[in-house]
Amino acid sequence: MKTLDEIDRKLIALLQDNARLSTVALAKAVALSRSTVQERLQRLEASGTIAQYTVRLGSGGDPLRAWLLLRYAEGFSCDDVVPLLAPLPQVRLAHSVVGDTDLMVLVETRSPGELADLRERVMGLKGVDDVTTVPVLRTVLDRL
Numbered sequence: 001m002k003t004l005d006e007i008d009r010k011l012i013a014l015l016q017d018n019a020r021l022s023t024v025a026l027a028k029a030v031a032l033s034r035s036t037v038q039e040r041l042q043r044l045e046a047s048g049t050i051a052q053y054t055v056r057l058g059s060g061g062d063p064l065r066a067w068l069l070l071r072y073a074e075g076f077s078c079d080d081v082v083p084l085l086a087p088l089p090q091v092r093l094a095h096s097v098v099g100d101t102d103l104m105v106l107v108e109t110r111s112p113g114e115l116a117d118l119r120e121r122v123m124g125l126k127g128v129d130d131v132t133t134v135p136v137l138r139t140v141l142d143r144l
Contacts, residue, residue, distance in 0.1 A: 004049065007032065011040060012050070019053040063108035065092075065136040066115055068122055070103040076127030078103060084125045090118050101132070 004012075007030050014021055014029055021029075027037040044050040072081060078096045085091050085105060093106040105122070109115040115133070123131045 002043070002047075008040060008044060008049075011037065012044070015050070015053070019055075064111060064115055065106065065108050065139075067134040067136070068105040068107055068119065069101040069132040069134060070105060070122070070128055071100070071130040072102045073127050073129040076129075080127040081125065084127070085122070088118070088121070090114070 010030050011026055014026055023034050023038050023041070026041075027034045030037065032040075041050070070081065072078075081103060082094060085094060088107075090107045090109050091105055092108055095104040096102070097104055107115070107118060109118055115135070119131055119133050122128060
């Protein structure tokens with residue numbers, strides 16, 4: 001069996017993300033002709049490297065919600081941090097509060113991994129000193 005090269009690995013990664021990608025789309029992604037990609041896929045299938053194409057079920061559309069409880073760094077305020085949060089599409093709501101937490105931010109993501117990535121991104125924003133993540137298990141009352 002031929003050793004996998006970087007293009008083979010990229011094709012496999014693309015198919016793992018979306019097994020329905022067309023050969024044309026795969027060819028564009030790796031900058032090769034459609035026929036060359038098709039030959040590579042046939043080789044990967046024949047060698048058993050690609051065993052099957054499958055469907056991975058999603059969460060059914062229910063978002064993962066969580067509260068991010070932010071504390072500002074010394075000398076920063078709501079006016080500094082909120083404009084940095086506003087462009088993030090996962091941010092749904094923000095409340096300025098008093099106490100150990102300075103800002104409560106409701107976020108919606110598609111997965112725990114996306115939530116972890118978002119949390120790290122928010123933690124890296126200028127003016128944010130600390131982030132506590134509180135996942136929402138279920139909403140028991142919503143009058144908004």
